[in-house]
Amino acid sequence: MNNARSAAARPRGRPRGNPPTRESVVVAARALFLERGYRATTLRAVAGAAGVDAALISYHFGSKKGLFAEVMQFQCAGALTVDEVLSGDPATLPARLIDAVTGLWEDADFRRLTARGGTAAEVIREYLEQELLGRLVEFLGGRDATARATAVVTVLGGIIYTRYLNPLPTPSALTPAETRAALVPALRAALAPRAGRR
Numbered sequence: 001m002n003n004a005r006s007a008a009a010r011p012r013g014r015p016r017g018n019p020p021t022r023e024s025v026v027v028a029a030r031a032l033f034l035e036r037g038y039r040a041t042t043l044r045a046v047a048g049a050a051g052v053d054a055a056l057i058s059y060h061f062g063s064k065k066g067l068f069a070e071v072m073q074f075q076c077a078g079a080l081t082v083d084e085v086l087s088g089d090p091a092t093l094p095a096r097l098i099d100a101v102t103g104l105w106e107d108a109d110f111r112r113l114t115a116r117g118g119t120a121a122e123v124i125r126e127y128l129e130q131e132l133l134g135r136l137v138e139f140l141g142g143r144d145a146t147a148r149a150t151a152v153v154t155v156l157g158g159i160i161y162t163r164y165l166n167p168l169p170t171p172s173a174l175t176p177a178e179t180r181a182a183l184v185p186a187l188r189a190a191l192a193p194r195a196g197r198r
Contacts, residue, residue, distance in 0.1 A: 094187035102176035144194040151190035
């Protein structure tokens with residue numbers, strides 16, 4: 001009864017006073033996605049946990065998938081950003097790329113989020129293609145930039161798949177440092193300009 005009364009008393013839309021930020025909604029959503037999983041988490045439940053109207057969440061994130069994608073990005077915030085990875089000594093770029101991937105995926109909460117079925121896989125795929133691949137093409141430049149960036153993303157995607165999403169015994173048994181040592185040569189070759197092209 002008290003819950004019904006408080007829900008009825010809550011004004012629709014953006015609350016007055018000190019409105020919650022997007023981050024507070026994402027934090028509430030993250031907790032629910034980790035606790036209940038993607039399917040069992042509703043926008044109404046997130047709204048209740050964040051103390052806002054569900055319409056505000058739809059306005060800011062568009063859909064549950066949009067909110068989940070934001071949660072995934074929020075989870076990535078503690079890891080190296082693409083800008084940080086691409087800056088610095090070009091000679092150590094392969095190692096930084098591998099460290100960024102393993103650093104993120106070794107986080108238990110991130111792996112729990114990514115284990116939430118097709119939506120997580122779709123968000124990861126969109127990130128690899130739209131964010132990482134595009135930024136690498138821009139960073140590398142030249143006529144062969146797309147081919148080189150595609151090779152890099154393929155190696156990194158292979159790490160994600162064989163160590164975390166569908167672990168194979170040998171790759172998943174390696175430490176992050178061993179993974180770096182094994183795959184830096186492959187990434188270095190992928191990043192190298194193609195012979196005969198400028």
